Amino acid sequence: MTLKLIIGNKNYSSWSLRAWLAIELTGAPYDEERIPLYQADSRSRLLSLSPTGKVPVLQCEDGTLWDSLAIAEYLAERFPEAHLWPLGQTARAHARSACAEMHSGFVPLRSHMPIDLRRQKPLDEVPEEVQADIRRICALWADCRGRFGQDGPFLFGHASIADAFFAPVAARLRSYAVALPADAEAYVETIYRWPAFQRWYQAAMQETEIIE
Template identity: 50%
Template sequence: MSELTLIIGNKNYSSWSLRPWLAMKQLGVEFQEICIPLYTPDAPAKISQYSPAGKVPILLHDQQTIWDSLAICEYLAETFPTLHWWPEDKSARATARAVSCEMHSGFQHLRQNMSMNCRAKYPGQGLTPEVQKDIDRITKIWQDARQNFGVGDNFLFGQFTIADAFFAPVVLRFITYDVQLDHISQDYAQTILALPALQEWIEAAKQETEVIPQYEKSSKKVGT
């Protein structure tokens, strides 16, 4: 099989890039990566060399170009069908796909007010009432998945799946903004954070020197 190449953005900021990267790393799929720093003058031209959509992540394989993080993961699931991308049980698999799609298209208030920033600590910032509603929905997803399908391991559906990769950037956001969690959600967040692949991503993010101002906030806590 020919080599896979994943085009990603800054590891410190690019939550979309993290999702397929983590899924591939966790499931043992070998690939090359190309990192294009975002919001630089030449970033649009560099990204457009690989995809007309002009966004990362992008997967290159054979003559295929696949953009969009969910499309990439689904393509990989078809390309490597013996790996555990989705739960084996039909009901669990349907739920895993549904919550992954919900994460993929929803939670705009969380995205806008608590952007991913692996290097930073902003306790208490960004917690608007709308963001709290997003957090409540996310933790309910985690609780229901763990209680209904999380048998055999500490991930949402027992073993690691694409759904866990899709919620990994949320775990990093919750750490950055010091979001208080119930014990089920906290245990799940710690499970994701402990993944060696995610720790590898975080360490690489800390080594990056690029700064994207719109994703940086004052470290001063709101109200102090």
């Protein structure tokens, strides 16, 4: 059975982007189904595919997976030769810690800066709690790249699940024109030059749906 990934709008669905980049890292063939969100039939269509009615969803011969981190872990185990997690026990532990923090944290950033790849405009005012999230993100990136990223421009050298999880953050920071330290700006540029991200971004630019 060919893997099938169900995603939402490419312009708006950060969770879909994470899973999509992870499956791209495997190099394996897969089918893609895009279900635009917040349409009249979106909920019913998604509930027919996922117990949560949310994206992303991965269909495989082992069943259905419906969480971006679970999907990434499954892909890492299924395609060990692709090294979706960085090499080295310590590096992998740090990458998992970073992904877990991203998966459950940074709520102010998510709330005040929802992903919108087409946007090119700063907020009129950035609340302090969002600024705190941005400072933490920049510090986390600097730590990962400084300790484990010497062999390449990504967080742990080569592109990994950690980059898949922080790509939507990089996109938010650029879309909202956030001024960043030079090393953080360099990492955002790395994400935007990542061929897989570029393919997603170009597809997002072609979408016509508008979600207020």
